[in-house]
Amino acid sequence: MNYxxxxxxxxxxxxxxxxxxxxxxxxVDDTTAQACVHAALDCGITTFDTADVYSETRAESVLGxxxxxIRREGIELCTKVFHPTGSGYNDKGLSRKHIVEAxxxxxxxxxxxxxxxxxxxxxxxxxxxxxxxxxxSDLVRQGKVLYVGVGEWTAEQIKLGAALAKxxxxxxxxxQPQYSMLWRVIEAEVMPACEREGIGQVVWSPLAQGILSGKxxxxxxxxxxxxxxxxxxxxxxxxLAGQWxxxxxxxxxxxxxPIAEKCGLTLPQLSIAWVLQNQQVSSAIIGASKPEQVKENxxxxxxxxxxxxxxxxxxxxxxxVELDPSKTG
Numbered sequence: 001m002n003y004x005x006x007x008x009x010x011x012x013x014x015x016x017x018x019x020x021x022x023x024x025x026x027x028v029d030d031t032t033a034q035a036c037v038h039a040a041l042d043c044g045i046t047t048f049d050t051a052d053v054y055s056e057t058r059a060e061s062v063l064g065x066x067x068x069x070i071r072r073e074g075i076e077l078c079t080k081v082f083h084p085t086g087s088g089y090n091d092k093g094l095s096r097k098h099i100v101e102a103x104x105x106x107x108x109x110x111x112x113x114x115x116x117x118x119x120x121x122x123x124x125x126x127x128x129x130x131x132x133x134x135x136x137s138d139l140v141r142q143g144k145v146l147y148v149g150v151g152e153w154t155a156e157q158i159k160l161g162a163a164l165a166k167x168x169x170x171x172x173x174x175x176q177p178q179y180s181m182l183w184r185v186i187e188a189e190v191m192p193a194c195e196r197e198g199i200g201q202v203v204w205s206p207l208a209q210g211i212l213s214g215k216x217x218x219x220x221x222x223x224x225x226x227x228x229x230x231x232x233x234x235x236x237x238x239x240l241a242g243q244w245x246x247x248x249x250x251x252x253x254x255x256x257x258p259i260a261e262k263c264g265l266t267l268p269q270l271s272i273a274w275v276l277q278n279q280q281v282s283s284a285i286i287g288a289s290k291p292e293q294v295k296e297n298x299x300x301x302x303x304x305x306x307x308x309x310x311x312x313x314x315x316x317x318x319x320x321v322e323l324d325p326s327k328t329g
Contacts, residue, residue: 001044002302006282008198009173011116011147013076015276015301017047018294019204019285024062026055028289037066039291041075043298049176049202049285051080051121052106060109068111075116078202079106080151080176082121094124096135103139117174117202119149122329123157129164137168149174149202152329155193162197172199177328179203179281181212181256181274181317182244188325191280200282203275207286211244212271214257218250249320259312265303272300274313 002015018040024033037048050063060079067075081102084092092098106115118139120132139145148170150161158175165172175194177186179201186201194201207213244250253267260270275284288294314321 004282007173007200013047013283014045015283016045016298017049017283017285018045019049019287020059020063021054023287023289024059030062033062034066035291036288036294039294047076047283049078052085052102053083057085060106064109064111078117079115080119080121094120094127094132096131099135103144114143115145117147117149118145119151119176121151123153129160133164133168133170137170140170147171147173149176151176154328155189158193174202175199176202178205179275180206180208181271182208183322185322185325185327190328195280201280202283203281204285206272206275206284207268208244214267216250218247252317252320255316268297269300272297273303273305277305
Protein backbone atom coordinates (compact mmCIF):
# COMPACT_ATOMS: atom_id res chain seq x y z
CA MET A 1 0.00 0.00 0.00
CA ASN A 2 1.11 3.53 -0.77
CA TYR A 3 0.02 6.61 1.17
CA UNK A 4 -0.66 10.19 0.10
CA UNK A 5 -1.29 13.48 1.85
CA UNK A 6 -4.94 14.54 1.77
CA UNK A 7 -4.78 17.78 -0.16
CA UNK A 8 -2.28 20.19 1.35
CA UNK A 9 -3.04 19.04 4.89
CA UNK A 10 -0.75 17.06 7.14
CA UNK A 11 -3.04 14.01 7.09
CA UNK A 12 -1.83 10.85 5.34
CA UNK A 13 -4.41 8.46 3.85
CA UNK A 14 -4.00 5.13 2.10
CA UNK A 15 -4.16 5.36 -1.69
CA UNK A 16 -7.03 2.90 -1.53
CA UNK A 17 -9.76 3.27 1.09
CA UNK A 18 -12.41 0.75 2.04
CA UNK A 19 -15.99 2.02 1.88
CA UNK A 20 -19.14 0.21 2.98
CA UNK A 21 -21.91 1.87 0.98
CA UNK A 22 -24.58 -0.68 -0.11
CA UNK A 23 -22.65 -3.71 1.19
CA UNK A 24 -22.22 -3.73 4.99
CA UNK A 25 -25.43 -3.88 6.97
CA UNK A 26 -27.36 -4.76 3.82
CA UNK A 27 -26.01 -7.01 1.05
CA VAL A 28 -23.52 -8.99 3.15
CA ASP A 29 -23.75 -10.47 6.62
CA ASP A 30 -21.83 -8.96 9.52
CA THR A 31 -19.26 -11.78 9.66
CA THR A 32 -18.32 -11.25 6.01
CA ALA A 33 -18.24 -7.48 6.51
CA GLN A 34 -15.81 -7.87 9.39
CA ALA A 35 -13.67 -10.20 7.28
CA CYS A 36 -13.52 -7.51 4.55
CA VAL A 37 -12.37 -4.89 7.08
CA HIS A 38 -9.70 -7.20 8.49
CA ALA A 39 -8.52 -8.06 4.97
CA ALA A 40 -8.19 -4.34 4.27
CA LEU A 41 -6.13 -3.84 7.41
CA ASP A 42 -3.91 -6.79 6.48
CA CYS A 43 -3.33 -5.19 3.05
CA GLY A 44 -2.27 -1.86 4.54
CA ILE A 45 -5.52 0.06 4.09
CA THR A 46 -5.80 2.60 6.89
CA THR A 47 -8.61 4.79 5.53
CA PHE A 48 -12.21 3.66 6.09
CA ASP A 49 -15.22 5.48 4.67
CA THR A 50 -18.87 5.22 5.69
CA ALA A 51 -21.92 7.45 6.25
CA ASP A 52 -24.75 7.65 8.72
CA VAL A 53 -27.29 7.05 5.95
CA TYR A 54 -25.68 3.88 4.60
CA SER A 55 -27.94 0.88 5.22
CA GLU A 56 -30.06 3.12 7.46
CA THR A 57 -27.20 3.67 9.96
CA ARG A 58 -26.29 -0.04 10.16
CA ALA A 59 -23.14 0.41 8.06
CA GLU A 60 -21.58 2.66 10.71
CA SER A 61 -22.42 0.17 13.44
CA VAL A 62 -20.90 -2.74 11.51
CA LEU A 63 -17.73 -0.75 10.86
CA GLY A 64 -17.49 0.23 14.52
CA UNK A 65 -17.67 -3.41 15.60
CA UNK A 66 -15.23 -4.50 12.87
CA UNK A 67 -12.59 -2.00 14.01
CA UNK A 68 -12.98 -2.72 17.71
CA UNK A 69 -9.60 -3.40 19.27
CA ILE A 70 -7.69 -1.79 16.38
CA ARG A 71 -5.25 0.95 17.41
CA ARG A 72 -7.32 4.10 16.77
CA GLU A 73 -4.30 6.26 15.95
CA GLY A 74 -3.37 3.87 13.13
CA ILE A 75 -6.49 4.43 11.03
CA GLU A 76 -8.43 7.29 9.44
CA LEU A 77 -12.15 6.93 10.11
CA CYS A 78 -14.44 9.02 7.90
CA THR A 79 -18.20 9.45 7.87
CA LYS A 80 -20.84 11.88 6.60
CA VAL A 81 -23.90 13.95 7.44
CA PHE A 82 -26.78 15.31 5.34
CA HIS A 83 -29.27 12.64 4.26
CA PRO A 84 -32.28 11.72 6.43
CA THR A 85 -31.63 9.37 9.33
CA GLY A 86 -35.05 9.76 10.89
CA SER A 87 -38.58 10.93 10.13
CA GLY A 88 -38.46 14.41 11.70
CA TYR A 89 -38.05 17.68 9.83
CA ASN A 90 -34.65 18.20 11.50
CA ASP A 91 -33.34 14.70 10.81
CA LYS A 92 -31.70 15.81 7.58
CA GLY A 93 -29.68 18.59 5.98
CA LEU A 94 -26.82 20.69 7.28
CA SER A 95 -28.50 22.69 10.01
CA ARG A 96 -26.59 23.16 13.25
CA LYS A 97 -29.08 20.93 15.06
CA HIS A 98 -28.77 18.04 12.62
CA ILE A 99 -24.99 18.24 12.27
CA VAL A 100 -24.38 18.18 16.02
CA GLU A 101 -26.91 15.45 16.72
CA ALA A 102 -25.80 13.35 13.75
CA UNK A 103 -22.15 13.64 14.77
CA UNK A 104 -22.88 12.40 18.30
CA UNK A 105 -24.92 9.49 16.90
CA UNK A 106 -22.15 8.54 14.47
CA UNK A 107 -19.55 8.61 17.22
CA UNK A 108 -21.68 6.22 19.25
CA UNK A 109 -22.26 3.82 16.37
CA UNK A 110 -18.59 3.88 15.35
CA UNK A 111 -17.50 3.38 18.96
CA UNK A 112 -14.96 6.17 18.78
CA UNK A 113 -14.26 9.54 20.40
CA UNK A 114 -13.55 11.41 17.17
CA UNK A 115 -13.99 11.36 13.39
CA UNK A 116 -10.93 11.98 11.23
CA UNK A 117 -12.78 13.48 8.24
CA UNK A 118 -16.43 14.52 8.61
CA UNK A 119 -18.09 15.13 5.24
CA UNK A 120 -21.05 17.32 4.39
CA UNK A 121 -22.50 14.57 2.20
CA UNK A 122 -24.28 16.99 -0.14
CA UNK A 123 -24.81 20.75 -0.35
CA UNK A 124 -27.80 22.09 1.58
CA UNK A 125 -29.35 25.02 -0.25
CA UNK A 126 -31.96 25.45 2.52
CA UNK A 127 -29.46 26.22 5.30
CA UNK A 128 -27.13 29.25 5.49
CA UNK A 129 -23.59 28.11 4.74
CA UNK A 130 -22.37 30.14 7.73
CA UNK A 131 -24.56 28.03 10.05
CA UNK A 132 -23.14 24.81 8.61
CA UNK A 133 -19.51 25.80 8.93
CA UNK A 134 -19.96 27.30 12.39
CA UNK A 135 -21.40 23.98 13.59
CA UNK A 136 -18.50 22.10 12.00
CA SER A 137 -16.08 24.60 13.53
CA ASP A 138 -17.46 23.91 17.00
CA LEU A 139 -17.10 20.14 16.51
CA VAL A 140 -13.48 20.68 15.47
CA ARG A 141 -12.82 22.85 18.54
CA GLN A 142 -14.35 20.14 20.75
CA GLY A 143 -12.03 17.51 19.24
CA LYS A 144 -14.93 15.43 17.93
CA VAL A 145 -13.94 16.12 14.32
CA LEU A 146 -10.36 16.57 13.12
CA TYR A 147 -10.91 17.60 9.50
CA VAL A 148 -13.86 18.60 7.30
CA GLY A 149 -14.80 17.52 3.80
CA VAL A 150 -17.68 17.78 1.33
CA GLY A 151 -19.34 15.34 -1.04
CA GLU A 152 -20.43 16.18 -4.58
CA TRP A 153 -20.25 19.95 -4.12
CA THR A 154 -19.83 22.13 -7.20
CA ALA A 155 -16.76 24.29 -7.73
CA GLU A 156 -18.65 27.43 -6.69
CA GLN A 157 -19.99 25.78 -3.54
CA ILE A 158 -16.48 24.60 -2.65
CA LYS A 159 -15.12 28.11 -3.19
CA LEU A 160 -17.73 29.62 -0.85
CA GLY A 161 -17.15 26.91 1.74
CA ALA A 162 -13.39 27.35 1.61
CA ALA A 163 -13.71 31.09 2.25
CA LEU A 164 -15.81 30.44 5.36
CA ALA A 165 -13.48 27.67 6.49
CA LYS A 166 -10.53 30.07 6.38
CA UNK A 167 -12.45 32.69 8.32
CA UNK A 168 -13.46 30.18 11.01
CA UNK A 169 -10.10 28.35 11.00
CA UNK A 170 -11.72 25.06 9.97
CA UNK A 171 -9.39 22.48 8.32
CA UNK A 172 -11.42 21.94 5.12
CA UNK A 173 -9.24 19.42 3.28
CA UNK A 174 -11.33 16.90 1.32
CA UNK A 175 -13.78 16.58 -1.54
CA GLN A 176 -15.52 13.26 -2.20
CA PRO A 177 -16.88 13.12 -5.75
CA GLN A 178 -17.66 10.28 -8.10
CA TYR A 179 -14.73 9.73 -10.48
CA SER A 180 -13.77 6.97 -12.90
CA MET A 181 -12.60 6.35 -16.46
CA LEU A 182 -16.22 6.84 -17.51
CA TRP A 183 -17.33 9.64 -15.17
CA ARG A 184 -14.97 12.64 -15.33
CA VAL A 185 -17.28 15.58 -14.65
CA ILE A 186 -15.05 16.98 -11.89
CA GLU A 187 -12.03 17.52 -14.14
CA ALA A 188 -13.13 20.84 -15.69
CA GLU A 189 -14.17 22.84 -12.61
CA VAL A 190 -14.12 20.96 -9.28
CA MET A 191 -10.53 19.77 -9.48
CA PRO A 192 -9.09 23.21 -10.36
CA ALA A 193 -11.13 24.82 -7.56
CA CYS A 194 -9.94 22.25 -5.05
CA GLU A 195 -6.33 22.57 -6.16
CA ARG A 196 -6.47 26.33 -5.52
CA GLU A 197 -7.84 25.71 -2.02
CA GLY A 198 -5.50 22.84 -1.12
CA ILE A 199 -8.35 20.31 -1.04
CA GLY A 200 -7.69 16.68 -1.99
CA GLN A 201 -10.03 14.27 -3.78
CA VAL A 202 -11.18 11.05 -2.11
CA VAL A 203 -13.13 9.56 -4.99
CA TRP A 204 -15.96 7.06 -4.94
CA SER A 205 -17.02 4.46 -7.49
CA PRO A 206 -13.74 4.16 -9.43
CA LEU A 207 -15.31 1.07 -11.04
CA ALA A 208 -18.38 3.04 -12.20
CA GLN A 209 -20.81 1.03 -10.05
CA GLY A 210 -19.14 -2.19 -11.17
CA ILE A 211 -19.32 -1.56 -14.92
CA LEU A 212 -15.51 -1.43 -15.07
CA SER A 213 -15.25 -4.75 -13.27
CA GLY A 214 -15.80 -6.44 -16.64
CA LYS A 215 -18.72 -8.52 -15.32
CA UNK A 216 -21.22 -7.11 -17.78
CA UNK A 217 -21.01 -8.19 -21.41
CA UNK A 218 -22.91 -6.66 -24.34
CA UNK A 219 -26.13 -8.46 -25.32
CA UNK A 220 -25.96 -10.84 -22.35
CA UNK A 221 -28.18 -11.11 -19.24
CA UNK A 222 -26.99 -9.47 -16.02
CA UNK A 223 -24.81 -11.92 -14.05
CA UNK A 224 -26.65 -13.49 -11.14
CA UNK A 225 -25.62 -11.93 -7.83
CA UNK A 226 -23.99 -8.88 -9.47
CA UNK A 227 -24.71 -5.41 -8.15
CA UNK A 228 -26.71 -4.60 -11.25
CA UNK A 229 -28.94 -7.64 -10.78
CA UNK A 230 -29.47 -7.13 -7.05
CA UNK A 231 -30.18 -3.38 -7.17
CA UNK A 232 -31.95 -3.10 -10.53
CA UNK A 233 -35.27 -1.30 -10.29
CA UNK A 234 -34.21 1.17 -7.59
CA UNK A 235 -34.25 4.82 -8.77
CA UNK A 236 -30.75 5.39 -7.43
CA UNK A 237 -29.37 2.41 -9.33
CA UNK A 238 -31.11 3.42 -12.54
CA UNK A 239 -29.52 6.86 -12.32
CA LEU A 240 -26.03 5.52 -11.64
CA ALA A 241 -25.16 2.09 -13.01
CA GLY A 242 -28.17 2.08 -15.30
CA GLN A 243 -26.68 4.82 -17.46
CA TRP A 244 -23.70 2.61 -18.32
CA UNK A 245 -25.57 -0.58 -19.25
CA UNK A 246 -25.62 0.43 -22.89
CA UNK A 247 -24.18 -1.69 -25.66
CA UNK A 248 -21.67 0.93 -26.84
CA UNK A 249 -20.34 1.44 -23.31
CA UNK A 250 -19.98 -2.27 -22.56
CA UNK A 251 -18.26 -2.84 -25.91
CA UNK A 252 -15.78 -0.05 -25.16
CA UNK A 253 -15.06 -1.52 -21.71
CA UNK A 254 -14.38 -4.92 -23.32
CA UNK A 255 -11.78 -3.28 -25.59
CA UNK A 256 -9.88 -2.09 -22.51
CA UNK A 257 -9.45 -5.60 -21.12
CA PRO A 258 -6.45 -6.48 -23.38
CA ILE A 259 -4.72 -3.27 -22.23
CA ALA A 260 -5.11 -4.37 -18.62
CA GLU A 261 -3.70 -7.80 -19.44
CA LYS A 262 -0.67 -6.23 -21.16
CA CYS A 263 -0.04 -4.25 -17.97
CA GLY A 264 -0.31 -7.43 -15.88
CA LEU A 265 -3.50 -6.18 -14.26
CA THR A 266 -7.13 -7.18 -14.09
CA LEU A 267 -9.67 -4.76 -15.53
CA PRO A 268 -10.73 -3.58 -12.03
CA GLN A 269 -7.10 -3.06 -11.02
CA LEU A 270 -6.42 -1.03 -14.17
CA SER A 271 -9.54 1.07 -13.55
CA ILE A 272 -8.50 1.90 -9.98
CA ALA A 273 -4.91 2.55 -11.06
CA TRP A 274 -6.20 4.93 -13.76
CA VAL A 275 -7.94 7.04 -11.13
CA LEU A 276 -4.79 7.13 -8.99
CA GLN A 277 -2.68 8.49 -11.87
CA ASN A 278 -4.31 11.85 -11.17
CA GLN A 279 -2.16 13.44 -8.49
CA GLN A 280 -5.11 15.43 -7.17
CA VAL A 281 -6.67 12.14 -6.11
CA SER A 282 -5.50 11.35 -2.59
CA SER A 283 -7.45 8.11 -2.25
CA ALA A 284 -9.87 5.91 -4.19
CA ILE A 285 -12.69 4.21 -2.28
CA ILE A 286 -13.39 0.58 -3.10
CA GLY A 287 -16.27 -1.55 -1.87
CA ALA A 288 -16.21 -5.28 -1.27
CA SER A 289 -18.70 -8.05 -0.61
CA LYS A 290 -15.94 -10.56 0.15
CA PRO A 291 -12.34 -10.34 1.42
CA GLU A 292 -10.89 -11.67 -1.84
CA GLN A 293 -12.11 -8.57 -3.67
CA VAL A 294 -10.18 -6.35 -1.27
CA LYS A 295 -6.99 -8.38 -1.69
CA GLU A 296 -7.23 -8.22 -5.48
CA ASN A 297 -8.14 -4.55 -5.84
CA UNK A 298 -5.44 -3.23 -3.50
CA UNK A 299 -2.91 -4.40 -6.09
CA UNK A 300 -3.76 -1.21 -7.99
CA UNK A 301 -1.88 0.81 -5.36
CA UNK A 302 1.50 2.05 -6.49
CA UNK A 303 0.92 1.16 -10.16
CA UNK A 304 2.33 3.64 -12.67
CA UNK A 305 0.67 3.65 -16.09
CA UNK A 306 2.62 4.79 -19.16
CA UNK A 307 1.29 7.84 -21.02
CA UNK A 308 0.78 5.56 -24.03
CA UNK A 309 -1.56 3.35 -22.00
CA UNK A 310 -3.48 6.37 -20.74
CA UNK A 311 -3.79 7.59 -24.32
CA UNK A 312 -5.11 4.23 -25.54
CA UNK A 313 -7.75 4.20 -22.81
CA UNK A 314 -8.85 7.74 -23.62
CA UNK A 315 -9.10 6.90 -27.32
CA UNK A 316 -11.26 3.83 -26.71
CA UNK A 317 -13.62 5.57 -24.27
CA UNK A 318 -13.75 8.89 -26.11
CA UNK A 319 -17.37 8.61 -27.25
CA UNK A 320 -18.82 7.23 -23.98
CA VAL A 321 -17.08 9.31 -21.30
CA GLU A 322 -19.22 11.82 -19.35
CA LEU A 323 -17.40 15.16 -19.01
CA ASP A 324 -20.24 17.67 -18.43
CA PRO A 325 -19.35 19.65 -15.25
CA SER A 326 -23.00 20.62 -14.75
CA LYS A 327 -23.69 17.00 -13.73
CA THR A 328 -21.58 17.33 -10.57
CA GLY A 329 -23.69 16.34 -7.57
